[in-house]
Amino acid sequence: MPHVIDQLAAAVRRTGNAVCVGLDPRWEQLPWPITTGREAEPNGRADAYLDFCCGVIDVVAPLVPVVKPQMAFFEELGPSGMTALAEVIRYAQERGLLVILDGKRNDIGSTAEAYARGLLGRGVSPWGADCLTVSPYLGEDSLTPFVDVARERHAGLFVLVKTSNLGGGMLQDLEVGKPSERAGASRPRRVYHEVASLVEKFSAETVGECGYGLAGAVVGATYPEQLAELRAAMPHTWFLVPGFGSQGGAAKDVAPAFDANRLGAVINNSRGIIFAHAKTEYADQFGDQHWQRAVEAATMLMIEQLSEISEN
Amino acid sequence: MPHVIDQLAAAVRRTGNAVCVGLDPRWEQLPWPITTGREAEPNGRADAYLDFCCGVIDVVAPLVPVVKPQMAFFEELGPSGMTALAEVIRYAQERGLLVILDGKRNDIGSTAEAYARGLLGRGVSPWGADCLTVSPYLGEDSLTPFVDVARERHAGLFVLVKTSNLGGGMLQDLEVGKPSERAGASRPRRVYHEVASLVEKFSAETVGECGYGLAGAVVGATYPEQLAELRAAMPHTWFLVPGFGSQGGAAKDVAPAFDANRLGAVINNSRGIIFAHAKTEYADQFGDQHWQRAVEAATMLMIEQLSEISEN
Structure with missing residues (x-):
């Protein structure tokens, strides 16, 4: 089985774009054809999430390389929701998509390994994701078990490095280092640089044919200058870039995430695509009834926006 | 319904100890009466975990205030494991125990809120935990939704501050602050101090009658001097202290976690109690067959060890 990031690079080349569609089913925002009559059924919400996500997958599978269920x-x-999640992942994979499971899991030693064994590895774990997002607060020995299981199962990781939320900087942007070490430094070193170094080390040790390793990094779209800085500092690390669309990031902002071959990153959009039926520009044209056509239109628009920047 | 940390303080007073029994069921370490014949059944492992955890709960419910399922x-x-987990939590609560669910969850905004709504709140959420562990890497706005849901549901949190694993220091111990701010400081300020300040702020805003707030802190037992320092810096924050026993912490090391009233902390022990049947000192006496008696003996021993330090 090929290296998972080689699979991702191949999927980006095949589809001609780096769009990741975030599957964030929120009950209040689902179109009414999905929710009607469901509230009263025992597993009604889980069934609705499954139908909705499979409906999104049907539309986007021929268009994009990867989806990211939350x-x-x-x-x-x-538990009924967790069963639906496993079905969503399998359905996406059967239709040719790669799946990044957004769980932001983290623990130490054999506990971290248990998370990895439960969630990672197509066809060989209960949830069977191709990749998993993980959080780094517990340090290197909390990430190693995830890396080990990913390597063994031809799967991958995306470690939180620099997130796109407003408050993410509170901890991630803290200036670090002993004053003596910092006297001559031209720019401050921050917490997220430390995490970036660790992730790049894991990826440099696990490169596939495309030159990227199995430990990716989550780097928000709201800080283009940091994207550029991290792209240069992490040459073996594939980026998952959230925050496009609804979190404020635009196509030009994510341009620095890509390498010279237009590889090295996927750009996530969740609400902007899956809830497009409720957006002003699509509501009149499609509405709830034809929500899948709104998903398609929003996906095509994002693909077009990203292609424009990559031609510049 | 009383404040959850008041409930915890009352349970510590009632039982006369601050032992938290960690429910970490690992298949390879379960006693044979629990596993025999189970491997071949469809949900055999989940059934075994449920039986084992309920068997531990039967023993410890009259003895200790709280359990922590991992x-x-x-x-x-x-999914079958997640169903078993919900049953374990309910079983523990029916027998009078408080439940800290160890999930180390974290995300932002309405996504963080979804985790909190799924996991927190006795009788009002699918898993119904009294408290949940959360990770702080995404910053203040990733913790606020958990605090809001906890407050609404009379539940609580334990935020990772300083963990007991060897590599935890990689990120948590980094020295922070602009050099100009640090010129006159007597001791370095570290990442974990920033997280500690934030958690203490949340707890100061949500104190119950016992003087502690609903945002607790996870502070490892392997660093007694840091326990003492954080105890002083976080007067409204209840501590969950892992690392007792198998991770190297001893009774004297955890003494600084308590306040003058012998409140303010619970001390977790997982493997040292639940897998006591395999320890040299109990294996001959009880063995796998009488594993519950080994659990009881190990629990009583830990209670005694903690009582000795609190008498000094």
Whole structure:
């Protein structure tokens, strides 16, 4: 089985774009053909999430390389939601998509390994994701078990490095280092640089044919200058860039995430695509009834926006 | 319904100890009466985890105030494991125990809220935990939704501040602050101090009658001097202290976690209690067959060890 990041690079080349569609099913925002009559059924919400996500996948599978289900929304529903999540992942993979599971898991030693074994590895774990997002607060020995399981199962990781939320800087942007070490430094070194170095080390040790390793990095779209800086500092690390669209990032902002071959990053958009039926520009044309056509139009628009920057 | 940390303080007073029993079911370490014949059944492992955890709960419920199930081991089994986890939590609560769910969850905005709504709140969420562990890498706005849901549901949190694993220091111990701000400081300020300040702020805003707030802190037992320093710096924050026993922490090391009233902390022990049947000192006496008696003996020993330090 090929290296998962080689698979991702091949999928980006095949589809001609680096769009990741975020599957964040929120009950209040689902179109009414999905929710009607469901509230009263025992597993109604889980069934609705499954139908909705499979409906999105049907539309985007021929268009984009990868989808990213958000575990929190499935977990909110209880075990029935977690069962639906496993079905969504399998459905996406059967239709040719790669799946990055957004769980931001983290723990140490054999506990971290248990998360990795439960979530990572197509066809060989209960949830079977191709990649998983993980959080780094517990340090290097909390990431190593995830890397080991990913390597063994031809799967991958995306470690939180610099996130796109407003408050992300509170911890990630803290200036670090002993004063003595910093006297001559031209620019401050921050917490996220330390995490970036660690992730790049893991990726440099696990490169595939495309030159990228299996430990990717989550780097927000709201800070283009940091994207550029990290792209240069992390030459073996594939980026997952959230924050496009609804979190404020635009196509030009994500341009620095890509390498000279237009590889090295996927750009996530969740609400801007999956809830396009409710956006002003699509509501009149498609509405809830034809929500899948709104998903298609929004996906095509994002593909076009990204292609414009890559031609510049 | 009383404030959850008031409930915890009352349970510590009632039982006369601050032991938290960690429910970390690892298949390879379960006693044979629990595993025999189970491997071949469809949900055999999940059934075994449920039986084992309920068996531990039967023993410890009259003895200790609180248990801490580790989500990773249940998640490793897939949806059937997550169903078993919900049953374990309910069983513990029915027997009078408080439940800290160890999930180390984290995300931002409405996604963080979805985790909190799925996991927190006795009887009002699918998993119904009294408290949940959360990770702080995404910053203040990733913790606020958890605090809001906890407050609304009379539940609580334990935020990772200083963990007991060897590599935890990589990120948590980094010296922070602009050099100009640090010129006159007597001791370095580190990443974990920033997280500690934030958690203490949340707790100061949400104090119950016992003087502690609903945002607790995870502070490892392997660093007694840091426990003492953080105890002084976080007067409104209840501590969850892992690392007792198998991770190297001893009774004297955790003494600084308590306040003058012997409140303010619970001390977790997982493997040292639940897998006591395999320890040299109990294996001959009880063995796998009488594993619950080994759990009881190990729990009583830990209670005694903690009582000795609190008498000094």
